[in-house]
Amino acid sequence: MVEIKKYLADLACRDAGVRAAAAEGLCCAGPDAAIAAVELVQACGDDDESVQTWAAAALEDMGAPSNESIIRLQTLVANQHPLVAYWAITLLGRLGRDAVSCELALANVLIASSDPAVREQAAWALGKIGAATGVAVAALKQAQESGTARLVRLAREALDPTNQ
Amino acid sequence: MTKKKSKPRKKGFFWTLIFTILTAASGGGFSGYLNPELPLLGPLVKNILASFADTLTTGGTGTLSGDSGFLDGPQGPGTSGAFGGSVPVQLASARRPADKILIASFNIQVFGKSKLAKTDVMSVIVQVIRQFDIVAIQEIRAKEDNILPALMAMxxxxxxxxxxxxxxxxxxxxxxxxxxxIFDTNRIExxxxxxxxxxxxxxxxHREPFVARFRPRTNFPDRAFSFWLVDTHTDPDDVPNEVAALANAFQVMQGALPDEDDVILLGDLNANEFELGPLGRIPGIRWVVGGNTMTNTRKNKAYDNIIFHAPSTTEFSGRWGVLDLQSAFQLSEEDAxxxxxHFPVWAEFDIWEGPHNGRVADRPIAARR
Structure with missing residues (x-):
């Protein structure tokens, strides 16, 4: 735990090498790195490619973050950096119904994002959360009509009550 | 090449494109093995080819290396060597049995320039790969194209x-x-x-499988066990859909070439034997990793596997394993x-084509079991 806190602090270091080593250390920490979930998502927007790569790898294998991170993750779902948005959305999706408060934010991303992968991930997350509000359902129906093959499939699955 | 039993081609979502890829690469036909042109895909550059000119000059059908017994140590592959230690000067191919091949899958988490720069880590990776004839690798993550060439040099x-x-x-x-x-050209083509x-x-x-067809190098190439390898790494957030798609992919590959019925799907599935969905329900399907065997370094998941159709791939010897890096190289969990x-998983196969359609009579006498 001491090491994870050190890595967490190092992610904010000005030295890219230190940040990359911190992201790598958090990747090796596996599920224990969940306490650094938000910082890792932010690190996906780092200017340094190694930091980005290790942060994304850490998030891929980390599992669900804690519920305490929901509010901060929600602020990142519309981030201009697509990898940041992608991972913020993915972590919220992993939280399922616990992240229901983010439904509107995710629906807005689904409607407005210019990044296909981000839109697809928003549809996926809405399915995991169990989209129920009018805005979310409308966004999914629209995606189902005019999206990429994957987006259409994910939107259809999200709207299918048997998947919720 | 001797024809194997043929199966009807699967009409799946993969079929059109896999057909396109295969015919585009073939230059107008199934030209056989040992074409010296490496079909390196992706943006690899010419200097990679140049750096491997010596290897590329190998041609003709070779013979197997001498049989000096199975791998060092009593526990099977990868039981020798210490972290950062050196490997005895002996060709890797000479440590393996002449009548069997070892196929492995290894997710080398974020394999890129950072790991390449770590001598101790690379020593372990090199020693691991040298235990096997073919290793399917997942998770090469680098903008640079020099990662595998550097690994080959080692x-x-x-x-x-x-x-x-x-x-x-x-x-x-x-x-x-x-x-x-990654494959040992002394033993595999x-x-x-x-x-x-x-x-x-x-x-x-998320990441479409990478496929290639291999066979052991023997004096009787038409009778050698040929097989597809289907390298895969599923998205942990979409496992049910992806293993369902892999079931389709597996069946497409079974019918991709009329003279090939052996398909070995291997990789990081992010699913244990109970989570394989339609892939695990294909009639006759077999996976090697099961029971209480774990395949990750934390030893609480069984996500890596080697999967094939047992009635077709009778060449499987029944031997398989998970190479525990911690115990094999005496590492702490942190160093592992x-x-x-992930740990590498492996399975052993006979070098001769199995007895399909009465073909057992075709096999060289010395090779019959």
Whole structure:
């Protein structure tokens, strides 16, 4: 735990090498790195490619973050950096119904994002959360009509009550 | 090549594109093995080819290396060597039995320039690969194209002749990864007309499988066990959909070539034996890793596996294993995690084509069991 806190602090270091080593250390920490979930998502927007790569790898294998991170993750779902948005959305999706408060934010991303992968991930997350509000359902129906093959499939699955 | 039993081609979502890839690469036909042109995919540059000119000059059908017994140590592959230690000067191929091949899968978590710069980590990776004839690699993550060439230089430093096939960078976000096959050319040859990345027009898979067809090098190439390897790494957030798609991919590959019925799907499935869905329900399907055997370094998941159709792939010897990096190299868990969060998994196969359609009579007498 001491090491994870050190890595967490190092992610904010000005030295890219230190940040990359911190992201790598958090990747090796596996599920224990969940306490650094938000910082890792932010690190996906780092200017340094190694930091980005290790942060994304850490998030891929980390599992669900804690519920305490929901509010901060929600602020990142519309981030201009697509990898940041992608991972913020993915972590919220992993939280399922616990992240229901983010439904509107995710629906807005689904409607407005210019990044296909981000839109697809928003549809996926809405399915995991169990989209129920009018805005979310409308966004999914629209995606189902005019999206990429994957987006259409994910939107259809999200709207299918048997998947919720 | 002697024809194997043929199966009806699967009409699946993969079929159109896999057909396109295969015919595009073949140059107008199934030209056979040992074409000296490496069909390196992705943006690999000419200097990679130049750096492996010596390896590429191997041609003709070779014979197997001498049989000096199975791997060092009583526990099977990978029981010798210490972290950062040196490997005895002996060709890797000479440590393996002449009548069997070892096929492995290894997710080398975030294999890129950071790991390449760690001598201790690379020593373990090199020693691991030298235990096997072919290793399907997942998670090469680098913008640079020098990762596998550098690994080859290390692997071949003691005189071995490993080479590799690498796929394109795959992924939906800007974070991408590549698959690769690393194989010992003293023992294995590949079909250059049958290398490619599966098509996935429905975008069901985050990282479409990388496929290639191999066989052991023998004096009787028409009777050697040939097989597809289907290298895969599923998205942990979409496992049910992806294993369902892989079931389709597996069946497509079974019918991809009329003279090939052996398909070995291997990789990081992010699913244990109970989570394989339609893939695990294909009639006759078999996976090697099961029971209480774990495949990750933390020893609480069984996500890596080697899967094939048992009635077709009778060449499987029944031997398989998970190479525990911690115990094999006497590492702490922390140091093992620096190598990867996955252990390699492996399975052993006979070098001769199995007795399909009465073909057992075709096998060389010395090779019959």
């Amino acid at each position: 692997l071949n430093a003691e005189g071995s002749r490993y080479n590799f096939l690498i796929g394109p960078r795959l992924g939906r976000s800007v974070s991408t990864e590549q698959y690769a096959f 590949y079909d250059p007309s049958s290398v490619g990345t599966m098509g996935d027009p429905g975008d069901l898979l 995690l620096k190598v990867s969060d």
